[in-house]
Amino acid sequence: MMEYKGYVGKVEFDEEAGTLHGEVIGIRDVVTFQGESVSQVEQAFRDSVDDYLAFCKDRKEKPDKPCSGKFLVRVSSDLHRRINVLAGVTGKSLNSVVAECLDREVTDRLKRHGVTASASSGRKRKTARRRKRAAAT
DSSP states (O other): OEEETTEEEEEEEETTTTEEEEEEESSSSOOEEEESSHHHHHHHHHHHHHHHHHHHHHTTOOOOOSOOSOOOOOOOHHHHHHHHHHHHHHTOOHHHHHHHHHHHHHHHHHHHTTOOOHHHHHHHHHHHHHHHHHHHO
């Protein structure tokens, strides 16, 4: 996995062709790249993202962003109740509890796959600032 300008690329080895090829994941548009070495595929990934952003700009279209920050999750009524209890006990919103749990779990799993979770650190700092302000009032 590689990350550039908020986009993540997934690379696979094509044994038959003897090349590395990949695509940007997490967006609806198809953005691909390839190379014969790690350094070539890393550069091809960055070039493909830059080309995609330039293409969108030329067409006066907004590029597909990796994620909007909103999605619907369906859980059992028992899990919903337990999350709600945890939110009440900790004095947090249901959304905050779910976001924190997901952040922790996803960060751990991404680390196991060698992907840095840099995008989450900004949200953590913002949440920490909000808690400090709330505690001060």
